[in-house]
Amino acid sequence: MEVTLFIHAADDAFRILENAKAQAVGLLDTATRLTSDTRWMEEKKVKSILKGAEETRSGFQNFVATFVMLMGFWALLSGKFDAFHITLGVICSLIVAYLGHDLLFANVRVGDGRVIAQRFLYYIPWLLREIVTANFHVAYLALSPEMPIDPQIITFRTKLESDISWVTLANSITLTPGTITMDIEDREFMVHALDRKVADDLDTGEMEDRVAHIFMEADHIYIQDVLDVSRIFTELKRGM
Amino acid sequence: MVASSDDIIIKTIARILVPFIQIYALYVIMHGHYSPGGGFQGGVILGASLALLLITHGYAEVRKRVPEGVVILLGSLGVLIYAGIGLICLLLGGNYLDYSQLSVILNVDPAHARSLGILGVELGVGFTVMAIMYSIFFDISTGGVLSEDQKHEEKLEGKK
Amino acid sequence: MNEFFVAVGLGMCILVFLVLYRVIFGPGVFNRIAAISAIGTKTLIILLVLGYVYNRVDMFIDISMVYALLNFIGCIAAAKYLEMER
Numbered sequence: 054m055e056v057t058l059f060i061h062a063a064d065d066a067f068r069i070l071e072n073a074k075a076q077a078v079g080l081l082d083t084a085t086r087l088t089s090d091t092r093w094m095e096e097k098k099v100k101s102i103l104k105g106a107e108e109t110r111s112g113f114q115n116f117v118a119t120f121v122m123l124m125g126f127w128a129l130l131s132g133k134f135d136a137f138h139i140t141l142g143v144i145c146s147l148i149v150a151y152l153g154h155d156l157l158f159a160n161v162r163v164g165d166g167r168v169i170a171q172r173f174l175y176y177i178p179w180l181l182r183e184i185v186t187a188n189f190h191v192a193y194l195a196l197s198p199e200m201p202i203d204p205q206i207i208t209f210r211t212k213l214e215s216d217i218s219w220v221t222l223a224n225s226i227t228l229t230p231g232t233i234t235m236d237i238e239d240r241e242f243m244v245h246a247l248d249r250k251v252a253d254d255l256d257t258g259e260m261e262d263r264v265a266h267i268f269m270e271a272d273h274i275y276i277q278d279v280l281d282v283s284r285i286f287t288e289l290k291r292g293m
Numbered sequence: 294m295v296a297s298s299d300d301i302i303i304k305t306i307a308r309i310l311v312p313f314i315q316i317y318a319l320y321v322i323m324h325g326h327y328s329p330g331g332g333f334q335g336g337v338i339l340g341a342s343l344a345l346l347l348i349t350h351g352y353a354e355v356r357k358r359v360p361e362g363v364v365i366l367l368g369s370l371g372v373l374i375y376a377g378i379g380l381i382c383l384l385l386g387g388n389y390l391d392y393s394q395l396s397v398i399l400n401v402d403p404a405h406a407r408s409l410g411i412l413g414v415e416l417g418v419g420f421t422v423m424a425i426m427y428s429i430f431f432d433i434s435t436g437g438v439l440s441e442d443q444k445h446e447e448k449l450e451g452k453k
Numbered sequence: 454m455n456e457f458f459v460a461v462g463l464g465m466c467i468l469v470f471l472v473l474y475r476v477i478f479g480p481g482v483f484n485r486i487a488a489i490s491a492i493g494t495k496t497l498i499i500l501l502v503l504g505y506v507y508n509r510v511d512m513f514i515d516i517s518m519v520y521a522l523l524n525f526i527g528c529i530a531a532a533k534y535l536e537m538e539r
Contacts (some may be wrong), residue, residue, distance in 0.1 A: 130317065145320075149319065152315075153315070236300070303529065328515050329516060341523065348529060
């Protein structure tokens with residue numbers, strides 16, 4: 054009798070172990086699928102961004118957002134707020150927004166506009182401080198009699214994803230004296246720097262991190278290999 | 294056939310700037326009586342915005358928004374508006390381009406009618422100038438040839 | 454306050470003459486294009502300073518915005534022409 058119970062218990066244990074092994078195999082399969090899916094989706098997104106604009110907002114939302122921005126610009130330019138001029142402004146904004154509604158907001162995800170604008174406004178004073186500091190350094194380089202410049206070209210790969218963030222980073226690098234962005238080709242930045250110190254300031258990647266913080270990018274988890282899945286699962290379980 | 298530029302920085306900045314340039318041009322046209330500007334200046338800025346779109350994005354993008362027939366139509370429409378307003382003033386019993394006669398149609402006093410009449414002819418001038426500026430720029434940059442096939446055909450005709 | 458703006462305007466004029474050296478003697482056409490673009494930015498500031506001196510800033514802001522735009526478009530058009538020429 055005890056033997057039968059023992060055999061049943063061993064059977065159950067064996068079945069439980071089989072289930073556990075099947076679950077582990079399923080987990081590994083999902084993990085590999087997720088890894089390859091993530092990489093494939095990332096490549097597809099980069100390709101479509103490089104090809105042109107991605108359709109992430111409907112045309113009508115784009116139209117309304119463009120109309121509001123153009124109307125604000127008109128009100129800023131023309132200080133007169135009587136009925137005649139405002140009517141003219143509305144008509145002109147409607148025509149221009151209709152003709153170019155897919156120009157202004159080609160890659161923005163839905164619902165992001167306000168947060169990005171506010172973070173951009175917080176980014177500008179930091180950029181101004183960087184420009185002033187670099188200005189002093191370049192002025193010292195240019196005015197000293199032996200002119201210790203050491204021109205070099207740096208290439209680095211960026212972690213940003215959309216074209217607006219690339220353009221923001223490139224413009225910030227060019228605005229800072231001492232560095233000029235020469236080309237962006239397939240996520241590789243080619244930057245011409247004036248000497249070693251300015252290049253080192255760029256290599257720390259602080260500007261890139263701040264630009265990624267503005268556009269809310271590069272803040273998701275990249276699954277590099279299957280061993281990362283357990284860490285992610287613990288985080289998710291803690292959240293649940 | 295103007296090719297699109299393959300530099301992503303210029304493409305992004307140009308596509309963000311073009312609507313603002315066009316609104317600025319329309320502001321310059323509408324406020325001709327108050328600040329420097331008027332019809333011709335606003336038309337030149339509008340033409341420059343189309344030229345910017347042409348250089349950076351290539352001919353396909355601009356043809357989507359402003360096809361070739363529409364350009365010629367706009368050029369003639371501007372002249373029609375200008376001459377038409379003058380003719381209406383003539384038909385209403387005044388001199389040619391005597392805007393105060395328009396107060397009969399528009400139900401405003403003659404001073405207001407003059408102001409609106411001038412705004413109307415400035416709009417007409419703006420349209421024509423925009424169309425002609427864009428057309429001149431396009432013709433000079435491509436030699437009047439619209440596509441590669443046409444260039445090939447013309448070369449064959451020339452050889453014959 | 455007027456004297457300060459006039460001094461700034463004169464300083465910008467001197468800078469324009471310094472850059473003019475590159476426009477005249479620049480070896481090659483790329484130097485000349487970059488120098489003309491730089492002169493354009495100095496011209497913007499001189500226009501605004503004139504606006505303050507004549508006490509009609511609103512008029513001169515319109516003019517300087519147009520000039521900034523045309524400077525930008527001209528630089529891009531010249532660069533595109535040179536790229537196609539090669």
